[in-house]
Amino acid sequence: TAMILLTGATGSIGSRLLPHLLESGESVRVLVREPRKLGKHRVDVQITMGDLRQLSDPYVLRQAMRGVDTVIHLAASIRDQPPHPVEELNGLATVRLLRAAKKAGAQRFVFFSALNASAVQRTRFFRAKWLAEQAVIESELDSTIFRPSIVFDHSDPWVTMMKRLSFLPVMPVSGRGLARYQPVWAEDVARAVMNSLGKPGNQVWDLAGPETLNYNEISELICRASGRPRPLWHVPLPLVHLGLTTLYRLLGETVFATWQEAELMRVSMVSGDGSADVESLGVEPRRMADVLADP
Numbered sequence: 001t002a003m004i005l006l007t008g009a010t011g012s013i014g015s016r017l018l019p020h021l022l023e024s025g026e027s028v029r030v031l032v033r034e035p036r037k038l039g040k041h042r043v044d045v046q047i048t049m050g051d052l053r054q055l056s057d058p059y060v061l062r063q064a065m066r067g068v069d070t071v072i073h074l075a076a077s078i079r080d081q082p083p084h085p086v087e088e089l090n091g092l093a094t095v096r097l098l099r100a101a102k103k104a105g106a107q108r109f110v111f112f113s114a115l116n117a118s119a120v121q122r123t124r125f126f127r128a129k130w131l132a133e134q135a136v137i138e139s140e141l142d143s144t145i146f147r148p149s150i151v152f153d154h155s156d157p158w159v160t161m162m163k164r165l166s167f168l169p170v171m172p173v174s175g176r177g178l179a180r181y182q183p184v185w186a187e188d189v190a191r192a193v194m195n196s197l198g199k200p201g202n203q204v205w206d207l208a209g210p211e212t213l214n215y216n217e218i219s220e221l222i223c224r225a226s227g228r229p230r231p232l233w234h235v236p237l238p239l240v241h242l243g244l245t246t247l248y249r250l251l252g253e254t255v256f257a258t259w260q261e262a263e264l265m266r267v268s269m270v271s272g273d274g275s276a277d278v279e280s281l282g283v284e285p286r287r288m289a290d291v292l293a294d295p
Helices: 012-023 035-043 058-065 086-103 124-138 157-165 186-197 215-225 237-254 259-264 276-280 288-293
Strands: 003-007 027-032 046-049 068-073 108-112 142-148 171-174 203-207 232-235
Touching: 003 012, 012 027, 012 035, 012 186, 027 035, 027 058, 035 046, 046 058, 058 068, 058 086, 068 086, 086 108, 086 124, 108 124, 108 186, 124 142, 124 259, 142 186, 157 171, 157 215, 171 215, 186 203, 186 276, 203 276, 215 232, 215 288, 232 237, 237 259
Parallel strands: 003 027, 003 068, 027 046, 068 108, 108 142, 142 203, 171 232
Antiparallel strands: none
């Protein structure tokens, strides 16, 4: 049978997608740094040890690509991992995977970009995603590109951090909190991906949830869902920048958020078509408040 290579299998989308792939009888190989995080599924998959930083290693690439027909590339990094900048982790790593896929005779490449990624975005993450997207479009493989808005789940790192912040007397929001999103649930994304796999040819899909919320509204929603409604405290950006860069100097890579990540929260991610693409892939996306209200 044909083999699927899945990167980012332990992330919010990957951990939802993997069970669906296995249930449908697919043979799956995962590229992971910590197989323990696969939980009970680690016995159901082939494992190649590695991550985005190691995709310059031809040995890792050969191991990962052996017999692969479809690559589903979910792994991404929203911060530099010195000495590897986000441009390498999101842009160059994708190009390396593409080349290896073509060389190994793979047919299809499924790539997760980001809504509103463009060459002129002010954040390096979005510019790197845009470059990777261009490489995927120009490759000779059948390509599927997903452009998600903010993807959330009960225990993803971002929602978890917000829930922790809701223990404070006020919920800190960097800047004015007016950037707009169409949050889409990781499970809905996983089902949309499954439904896209049967469709031939090159495709581009926007993945957006059923409602548009700004950062302030999302912050309030997560506080309420945690049972801790809080007033918002708008932290002036120069102060956020100073605070996070100072923390980074003290804590290095272990810091809970970097300025790069705070900056991402100032870029709107909305699709002009709303959730039309998700629905045309046969999924009725759920509202963030409804998902978070479920235990």
